[in-house]
Amino acid sequence: MGSILGQPLESVDPPYHFPGYQSTGLRGPNRNPLIIRPGDTELHAPVFGESRIGPNDNDLTAQHQGQPIGEKIIVSGRLLDSRGKPIANQLIEIWQANSAGRYAHKLDDHDAPLDPNFTGGGRTLTDSNGVYRFTTIKPAAYPWGNHPNAWRPAHIHFSLFGTAFDQRLITQMYFPGDPTMDSDPIANSIRDKKVLARLISDFDWDLTISGIALGYRWDIVLGGPNPTPEAK
């Protein structure tokens, strides 16, 4: 029997070390990873049933007594593997700042108001076609201490599972036309602009709800060396 050592896939991910993002300095691993072909453990994935999801978990504007302040938006798209096969019934989690750029997090000391009607955490399961849909508020940019006058472009954090644990991904969705994007070291740790563009959602009239919400479409493709088999 052969070794389980493998050849690396072409990576789209940023490097562990990116000098513009200071926190990578003491935290990014330095040693070469062991490259293996995944065994059974990493070829399976957790299953989160319907019962785990509450009725307002995918509507971040309906989790409190009143309406949150800000621009109501629909964020929707498909979760796919690299062969284009939908990843059905899988968990997607999001979290974000409010419309003033403030997180409901005890360590966020940005001097912008909290919104009692907005926490900013949500989750849903994809449907049988891999489609997800959230109703939320457009988050604002926020300042951070990385360098003088550092601002994070408006973004929504996404946490994603595939059909194999080796596909586990956490990333950020950005909005089209954001003027702070070019100076953000976290976004630009992805050096290839074409790859970075995959994190920018599209404004989509088809997702809008007249008089209520604008819409942004964002499809997500999970990598990993063993895309979902065609059939079992």
Next chain:
Amino acid sequence: MSNSELKVTPSQTIGPFFRFGMDWIATEQLVEEGHPNAIVVHGVVYDGGGNPVPDAMIEVFQADENGKFPPECAGSWSGFARRLTDDNGGYEIRTIKPGAVVAANGELQAPHIAVVVFARGLLKPAFSRIYFSDEAEANSKDPLLNVIDDPKAKNTLIAVSESGGKYRFDVRLQDSDLGPETQFIQFGV
């Protein structure tokens, strides 16, 4: 379906402010207290300065006692647990040792838990595995442990058995005075 590969979505850091979005399942255990085979895996995440990392997220995934995964396994076994590190960088998970599962080359593997670490300052996940120090015989035949030549690197994957069914597994994101960087894993073909 065509063979054309879609464009894979790249990773970004989990950032510092994930707690309120990720905590809804972050206290769930894999087995209930009093389970006859319960073990506790615990440890601390450290950075390259030997400082604990209080804003990391650890997730584990493993087979059940019979080496089965959801949805094939019996009962409500999820195989999955998530922890957000505490102010001292610590985490603790109650689980069981998984049954044997096969490697990519078909060989049986020693009992192990897949682990992935996210943190502010990590632009992409850091995957690894947790093995057990009291499984020396199985570990000596494990196809993954056996391709790690450096014994110090190999040791970083082996949780140290303590009293009371506890196992200590620290994650070192880099070399520091506390020890060598954890041997991280990247999945290839």
